[in-house]
Amino acid sequence: MMAKIGVFVGSVFGGAEEVAQEVVCYLVGAGHQVELFLEPTLEDFLGYQQDLALVVSSTTGQGEIPDNLLPLYQALNDSFPLMPRLRYGVIALGDSSYGEDRFCGGGRQFDELLAQLQAKPLTERLDVDACVNFDALEVAMPWVEGWAKQADAA
Structure with missing residues (x-):
């Protein structure tokens, strides 16, 4: 079954954006209807609350969400729309050399917020460590x- 998937990117130096573009190519190739958001708004995100959202975020500074994704995070946090029908995934990019508490902080914060909004993760968040990978x-x-297999099954 074809899924409607919004891919929401938080990128500082382009790494997360590159990952997101490859992911979109794969998902489109698998027959899904996919849209990539590099400057996502609350309205963009709410358009997927009956569908699937994939957040691909790098981490900046002290474990923060990148500037292009932060307005969406703040808007979700402020308006706090409960989204029990939203299914999602998070790919968090980070560097463990900055310390455990900051590692993958951008994606981790987004994952925690979506869980509070009652959205359902399809799988565990993926934390990618630049020190290792x-x-x-890869x-x-x-x-x-x-x-995507979980999305097909859901």
């Missing part, structure tokens, strides 16, 4: 394949 796609693509 120089090429994030771990992101197998994860996405599994995530």
Whole structure:
């Protein structure tokens, strides 16, 4: 069954954006209807609350959400729309050398907020450590394949 998937990207230096673009190519190739949001708004996100959302976020500064994704995070946090029908996934990019409390903080915060909004994760969040995986796609693509299988089954 074809799923409608919104891919919401938080990127500072383009790494998360590159991962998201590969993910979109894969999902489209698998027959899903996919849209990529590089400057996502609350309205964009709410358009998927009956469908699937995939958040691909790098981490900036002290474990923060990148500037292009932060307005969406703040808007969701402020308006707090409960979304029990939303199914989602999070790919969090980080670097463990910055410390455990900051590691993958951008994606981790988004994952926690979506859980509070009663959205349902299809699978566990993927935390990609730049110290271990120089090429994030090596771990992101197998994860996405599994995530997409869950989407098909749901």
